[in-house]
Amino acid sequence: MAILMTPELAQPDTCLRIGDFTPKTNLFLSPIARFCDLPFRLVARSCGGIGLACTDLLSPHGLLKENDKSMYLAATCPEDEPLCMQLFGEDPELMAKAAQWAEAHGAVVIDINMGCPADKVVKKDGGVALMRRPEAATRIAQAIVEAVKVPVTAKMRLGFDACQQNSPQLARMLADVGIQLITVHGRTGAQRFGGDVDRSGIAAVVEAVADIPVLGNGDIKSPQDAKEMIDSTGCAGVMIGRRALSDPWIFRDTHAYLTTGTIPEPPTFDQRVELVIRHFKLLVEYRGPRRATMDMRQRISWYARMLPKTKSLKQNMNRIGSPEEFYEVIGQYRATVAGST
Ligand SMILES: Cc1cc2nc3c(=O)[nH]c(=O)nc-3n(C[C@H](O)[C@H](O)[C@H](O)COP(=O)(O)O)c2cc1C
Structure with a gap:
C-alpha cells in the first residue's frame, strides 16, 4: 500500500499519490449524479487543472447487467483519462464484481460511495447509511481492495447525522484494509447540503489517517476557498463539485493559484x-x-x-x-x- 502526501503545496503536481497512481494535480472533479457524465467530464477536462474526474455513482447491478443507463453513465474514452468510477451499494460480493467490471472498462481508481444521503440509496443501506455500519462498510472496502489491482478510495461525510460523527474512526478502519484515499464532504448526511462545512471535522480525518491522503470537499467556490480548505485542514487536495458546473475553469484557476499564487485571466x-x-x-x-x-x-x-x-x-x-x-x-x-x- 502506497501513499503519501507532504505538506509542501508549492509542488502540488507531485505531492499526492493514490497507490501507484499519481494524478497531475491535487484537484478532483466530484461525482454529481445526472451531471458528471462523459460530455461534461470532457468539457471540464478541456479547461485544465483536473487531476482526476469521477463518474456519477454507479449501480453494481446496472454495471454487471450492462443496462443502458449504467452503460451511459460509465461510458468513457481516451480523452477522459484518468477516470475514477464510483460504486454504491451494500453487498460486498456484488460491489467487488462491479469493481472488477469498472477496472476492466477504464477506471484507474475505484471509489466507494459512503456519503449519498438520497432516500432511495439510504433505504437500501448504501451511501451514507454505510457510515452507521462501519464494520459492513469495511467489509465492502476489503472485498473490493482484494478484487482489483487499481487503488480503491472512499468518499464519505462527517457522519450519518450530528450524533453519529464517526468519520475519523471509519476512515481509519478503511485505511487499515487498504483504502488509499478518503474524501470527506464536511457535512453530515442529515445536513444534506444545508449549514456550513465543518473544516475541523475534515481535519480530524486527516489526523486519523496520516498515512493516506485526504481530500477536503464542500462549498469550494474559488481558488482561495481551496487554499483555505488545504491550509486549515491539512488535507492533500480538494474535490470540487457544484462550482464546476457553472465554472469548469475553477480547476485551472485553483491549480495556478496553489502553484504560483496568481489566478489567470477569466475566460471571455x-x-x-x-x-x-x-x-x-x-x-x-x-x-x-x-x-x-x-x-x-x-x-x-x-x-x-x-x-x-x-x-x-x-x-x-x-x-x-x-x-x-x-x-x-x-x-x-x-x-x-x-x-x-
Ligand atoms: C445533484 C448532486 C448530485 C450528487 N451526486 C453525487 C454522487 O453521485 N456521488 C457522490 O459521492 N456525491 C454526490 N454528490 C455530492 C458531491 O460530490 C459533493 O460532495 C457535494 O456537492 C459537496 O461539494 P461541492 O460543494 O463542491 O458541490 C452530489 C451532489 C449534488 C448537488
Whole structure:
C-alpha cells in the first residue's frame, strides 16, 4: 500500500499519490449524479487543472447487467483519462464484481460511495447509511481492495447525522484494509447540503489517517476557498463539485493559484458561450439530439451563473425542443449581449 502526501503545496503536481497512481494535480472533479457524465467530464477536462474526474455513482447491478443507463453513465474514452468510477451499494460480493467490471472498462481508481444521503440509496443501506455500519462498510472496502489491482478510495461525510460523527474512526478502519484515499464532504448526511462545512471535522480525518491522503470537499467556490480548505485542514487536495458546473475553469484557476499564487485571466464571454456550445455538441454525440436538448435545459441555469444578462436565455432555453432551437437561442443570446456591450 502506497501513499503519501507532504505538506509542501508549492509542488502540488507531485505531492499526492493514490497507490501507484499519481494524478497531475491535487484537484478532483466530484461525482454529481445526472451531471458528471462523459460530455461534461470532457468539457471540464478541456479547461485544465483536473487531476482526476469521477463518474456519477454507479449501480453494481446496472454495471454487471450492462443496462443502458449504467452503460451511459460509465461510458468513457481516451480523452477522459484518468477516470475514477464510483460504486454504491451494500453487498460486498456484488460491489467487488462491479469493481472488477469498472477496472476492466477504464477506471484507474475505484471509489466507494459512503456519503449519498438520497432516500432511495439510504433505504437500501448504501451511501451514507454505510457510515452507521462501519464494520459492513469495511467489509465492502476489503472485498473490493482484494478484487482489483487499481487503488480503491472512499468518499464519505462527517457522519450519518450530528450524533453519529464517526468519520475519523471509519476512515481509519478503511485505511487499515487498504483504502488509499478518503474524501470527506464536511457535512453530515442529515445536513444534506444545508449549514456550513465543518473544516475541523475534515481535519480530524486527516489526523486519523496520516498515512493516506485526504481530500477536503464542500462549498469550494474559488481558488482561495481551496487554499483555505488545504491550509486549515491539512488535507492533500480538494474535490470540487457544484462550482464546476457553472465554472469548469475553477480547476485551472485553483491549480495556478496553489502553484504560483496568481489566478489567470477569466475566460471571455465568447469562450464561455463556446464552451456551452461544445458541451451541447458532445451531448448530441453521446446522448442523441432529443436527450441532449432536455439535458441542456437543466444545465443552462448552472452556466448562466457565470454569464451576463441571462434572464431571457434561461427562459428561452427552457423551451427548446430540438438542436436547431438550441442554436437559435444561443445565437440570439450571443448577438444580444455582444450588441449591448
Ligand atoms: C445533484 C448532486 C448530485 C450528487 N451526486 C453525487 C454522487 O453521485 N456521488 C457522490 O459521492 N456525491 C454526490 N454528490 C455530492 C458531491 O460530490 C459533493 O460532495 C457535494 O456537492 C459537496 O461539494 P461541492 O460543494 O463542491 O458541490 C452530489 C451532489 C449534488 C448537488
